[in-house]
Amino acid sequence: MTEKVLLVEDDPMIGEAVCGALAEAQIEAQWAKSGWEAMGFLAEESFALVLLDLGLPGRDGMSVLRDMRAKGNMTPVIILTARDGLEDRLAGLDAGADDYVLKPFHMSEVLARMRAVLRRRGSGAEHDAASAKMLSNGELTLDCETKTVTVRRDGLSKEVALSRREYDLLEALLTRPGAILSRSALEDRVYVDGELPESNAIEFIIHGLRKKLGSSAIGNVRGLGWMVQRAKS
Ligand code: CA
Helix, strand or coil, X not given: CCCCEEEECCCHHHHHHHHHHHHHCCCCEEEECCHHHHHHHHHHCCCCEEEEECXXXXXXXXXXXXXXXXXXXXXXXXXEECCCCHHHHHHHHHCCCCEEEECCCCHHHHHHHHHHXXXXXXXXXXXXXXXXXXXXXXXXXXXXXXXXXXXXXCCEEEEEECCHHHHHXXXXXXXXXXXXXXXXXXXXXXXXXXXXXXXXXXXXXXXXXXXXXXXCCCEEECCCEEECCCCCC
């Protein structure tokens, strides 16, 4: 990892522990202790990855994340949160986070997730260079280069940006329209070796995709898995 990591954390003990562990792993880090400070660093330089606490004084982590994505900053974000409510997690993923770690965490888990997120981004880039391609079932068209999906429905067309996991999952489904992909098949596509998805992680991602693309975009076949419709000819 050559670029710096931005840590956004107001708790001095957690911040020092994370910075220490990053230094030990030879990862350069910048530590922002508030949302406003984070926004300042993000405006000035680019980072390999952002570790983002949600509960921050002044401007909270969710609003930092939304602001980043609204400005087109697609730097991978891993949320560090003590809030384990379903709604907060969904909101984080909806807002474009790549992953989250629940506090209290072991630094080894944070490092493993950082590696996974960066590996996913790296392999995605190689894949794109090899085959800049479009996947479509008529209604949804996925641009594998820009990672955006265009939804055409009722004569209207809109472009939607996806989080990394949403993209990986939709790419898996759109590679084989009409085929039912099981939970474990989707987990294999979305999670890399060594990552252990939570039991309903795929549902979280599907929920986010349906919210962005319309509830009919992804069909559920009870007990078997999920699919996108084949193109109507
Ligand atoms: Ca905090």
